[in-house]
Amino acid sequence: MFEEVKKKLICWTKEENIKENEPMKEHTSFRVGGPARLFLSIHSCEELSKIISYLSQENIPYFILGNGTNILVSDEGFQGVILYLGKEFSYIKQEGNMITAGAAALLSQVARKAMEESLTGLEFAAGIPGTVGGGTMMNAGAYGGELSQVITQVTAMNQKGEIQVLEKEELDFGYRKSIFKKIPYIILQVTMSMKQGNQEEILQTMVDYQKARKEKQPLEYPSAGSTFKRPRNHYAGKLIMEAGLRGCEVGGAKVSEKHCGFVINTGEATAADIIQLMEKIQKTVKDTFGVDLEPEVIRL
Numbered sequence: 026m027f028e029e030v031k032k033k034l035i036c037w038t039k040e041e042n043i044k045e046n047e048p049m050k051e052h053t054s055f056r057v058g059g060p061a062r063l064f065l066s067i068h069s070c071e072e073l074s075k076i077i078s079y080l081s082q083e084n085i086p087y088f089i090l091g092n093g094t095n096i097l098v099s100d101e102g103f104q105g106v107i108l109y110l111g112k113e114f115s116y117i118k119q120e121g122n123m124i125t126a127g128a129a130a131l132l133s134q135v136a137r138k139a140m141e142e143s144l145t146g147l148e149f150a151a152g153i154p155g156t157v158g159g160g161t162m163m164n165a166g167a168y169g170g171e172l173s174q175v176i177t178q179v180t181a182m183n184q185k186g187e188i189q190v191l192e193k194e195e196l197d198f199g200y201r202k203s204i205f206k207k208i209p210y211i212i213l214q215v216t217m218s219m220k221q222g223n224q225e226e227i228l229q230t231m232v233d234y235q236k237a238r239k240e241k242q243p244l245e246y247p248s249a250g251s252t253f254k255r256p257r258n259h260y261a262g263k264l265i266m267e268a269g270l271r272g273c274e275v276g277g278a279k280v281s282e283k284h285c286g287f288v289i290n291t292g293e294a295t296a297a298d299i300i301q302l303m304e305k306i307q308k309t310v311k312d313t314f315g316v317d318l319e320p321e322v323i324r325l
């Protein structure tokens with residue numbers, strides 16, 4: 026079947042943009058995951074429009090990959106098409122207090138641009154390793170900030186390949202949630218509004234947050250950041266630690282001793298190890314405290 030799909034895709038994109046059986050461990054911060062049957066880099070909205078309407082019409086499974094920092098791909102891989110937005114989608118433009126960025130731009134680079142322009146509001150995002158697209162989908166946040174506080178408009182493509190502009194009120198933002206978790210749009214571009222601030226202070230805040238991350242988070246190991254969402258009135262890491270799971274291991278997956286909210290890959294973890302450890306954590310925390318931990322990490 027995928028030979029046929031590949032032939033069709035070549036009508037709209039160059040063959041060199043399509044990889045077959047691409048190991049997803051190369052594209053995820055967890056450094057695990059089997060092969061994606063087809064891995065396609067996208068270089069224009071026109072080609073994306075044709076490809077997305079074809080894949081949707083034919084019911085061919087597809088998945089939009091950002092920087093792969095919040096996903097866990099199974100060891101079997103993905104029997105479908107991974108769509109990866111290329112450098113044409115990583116522009117960052119500033120006009121007055123507004124920044125407009127392509128979905129593939131890194132949040133760290135957008136935060137840097139904001140700092141260079143003395144715009145405040147995005148300092149919290151400097152250390153989040155995702156893209157603008159992935160961050161918007163997740164409503165990524167840290168240190169009391171989240172992207173919903175600055176986003177005013179999103180340009181996205183629907184499954185028919187049509188481009189739509191969504192205003193803030195339509196984005197249904199909540200804690201680690203947005204409309205994009207419910208409706209399969211592809212985010213193309215995001216506009217953010219910030220305030221004028223003091224450049225030195227903005228830079229200092231970014232440096233302080235980075236320092237705090239290095240001290241508190243196991244950045245030296247592959248992970249997908251916080252494995253679980255913050256349960257109401259609790260902190261996932263604290264519950265996991267108090268349930269006695271600090272340093273708990275399954276194969277190459279381990280509860281970080283530095284920050285129990287992170288499951289890390291100590292080197293040779295499989296996705297199955299990580300999933301088994303996550304299930305063990307969920308069961309132990311539920312049995313000990315009666316609290317349900319919901320994964321933040323998206324499984325593919």
Ligand SMILES: Cc1cc2nc3c(=O)[nH]c(=O)nc-3n(C[C@H](O)[C@H](O)[C@H](O)COP(=O)(O)OP(=O)(O)OC[C@H]3O[C@@H](n4cnc5c(N)ncnc54)[C@H](O)[C@@H]3O)c2cc1C
Pocket residue numbers: 054088089090091092093094095096110128152153154155156157158159160161162163164165166167205210211212213244248249250251323
């Ligand atoms: C060390 C570390 C620290 C982290 N710290 C934080 C933190 O402080 N706060 C926080 O919120 N997160 C944090 N994360 C998690 C992660 O970086 C964020 O969730 C980030 O926003 C994910 O972006 P991404 O581009 O990597 O998305 P991916 O992981 O590639 O994808 C995540 C989801 O977004 C979807 N997606 C990606 N691009 C698009 C698009 N263009 N259109 C539609 N859907 C899209 C994907 O299909 C998937 O469902 C951390 C991760 C790591 C590894």
